[in-house]
Amino acid sequence: MAVYTQVSAEALGDFLARFDHGSLLSAKGIAEGVQNSNYLVDTTADRFILTLYEERTSTDDLPFFLAMLDHLADDGNPVPRALPDRDGAAIQQLAGRSACLIEFLTGVSVSHPTPAQARAAGAALGQLHESLAGFTQTRANPLGADTWRPFLERCGRDIDTISPGLFDRTEAALTAVLAEWPRDLPMAAIHSDLFPDNVLMLGDRVTGVIDFYFACTDIRAYDLAVMHTSWAFDGDGTTYDPAIGKALIDGYASRFPLSEAERAALPILARGACLRFLLTRAWDWLNTPADALVTRKDPLAYWRRLETYLKDDLFA
Incomplete structure (x- = not known):
């Protein structure tokens, strides 16, 4: 918002x-x-x-x-x-x-979720996916994997003003992710932006899921990967909380089971999600009007997340 x-x-x-x-x-x-x-x-x-x-x-x-x-x-x-x-x-x-x-829905978004809150939020996403299995309308993802390289090219070398060498590092990571990107997982309508600020809670209970304006048709498990990248790290992307990550996956699976292929794909899907948000945040950082009442978000917070996913299998 x-x-x-x-x-x-x-x-x-x-x-x-x-x-x-x-x-x-x-x-x-x-x-x-x-x-x-x-x-x-x-x-x-x-x-x-x-x-x-x-x-x-x-x-x-x-x-x-x-x-x-x-x-x-x-x-x-x-x-x-x-x-x-x-x-x-x-x-x-x-x-x-x-x-x-x-x-208007009651509740507050949590900036430092507990494992119980993360489990409830994961279950809420599973419930959404269960319901959306019966939703027949489709919308192509305008920020899907096929758009990431053109997005980087649009940012150009200006992205290096955010961090020296960021263009080349991002291009290398993008090439690696696209080479492994799954093409045979189940597709469905997804939220694709389920950050903590898009989930309203009262205590450990989810009272609202909001801001569906990135919703689209894409790999269903990608929705969970996006959520993992946003919920299981601190705000600047430096610290991963394994209890939160596990609670999200367990909560989701309690409502909508993951196949073995979907579980196996979560690491690459999460790396792709990191690149998607790195690129869109970088574009906004470079192009947000000076007089807009909007909070710009740090693109490097997603580069740090990507480095963590590259170093460790956080879904093991």
């Missing part, structure tokens, strides 16, 4: 008038994340999230995201639906952007 597009109180009040969800009391921009503009909105009726979709989210993809959320919610998963206006339309226009008014 982030804020790139500013919305006036008057425009937001007019927007809310399309719904039966009260009148505006307050709105506050949410700085976390990098994809879209988000506001926490309080009305006389309830609390909501307002999302304005920026250039990196195609309006053409919104029906896929919203259908996926409706499917998951109908199957009992704790995900937020986009709310329709009085005419039944969920996708709106506001401040020159497509926009949705979204259910």
Whole structure:
């Protein structure tokens, strides 16, 4: 989540008038994340999230995201639906952007998860995958493995301003990962971005899974690998917690069993996930507008993770 597009109180009040969800009391921009503009909105009726979709989210993809959320919610998963206006339309226009008014879910994201919380979060991902086995819509992954080399080339040698020699090191790691990338594992709709800040919890209980705007069709086990890279390390990627890593895998498998082939592929999938987030963070680091209310994330935190995966089999 982030804020790139500013919305006036008057425009937001007019927007809310399309719904039966009260009148505006307050709105506050949410700085976390990098994809879209988000506001926490309080009305006389309830609390909501307002999302304005920026250039990196195609309006053409919104029906896929919203259908996926409706499917998951109908199957009992704790995900937020986009709310329709009085005419039944969920996708709106506001401040020159497509926009949705979204259910607010209670809970907090944890920055230092315990093994019990990690197990619950892994189980929540397993529950999502169990539900999505019956979801038939598809969306190609715009940040899938086939896009990583072009992404590095777009960053170019400017990436060396982040760390000297980073371009050559990343290119070598990318060549190695793509040579081993699995092409025969089960594909499915996945979240593909299930970081701790996209899971809401109360104690050890998951109360919400949010921010589905990277959702796509890709290797199902890749979703778990992404989660492993984000949950099992500290923020700067220097320290791995094996108890957290094991709890994630065990929690997931308690709801959705992993095949032997999927387990065997987790190390290479995790290395690929490290490169994906290294590259997108590097691009954002180099190109985020100076006046955007957004928290840039350290690309090198994912290089450090990659080095750990290269050194040890963390899934043994």
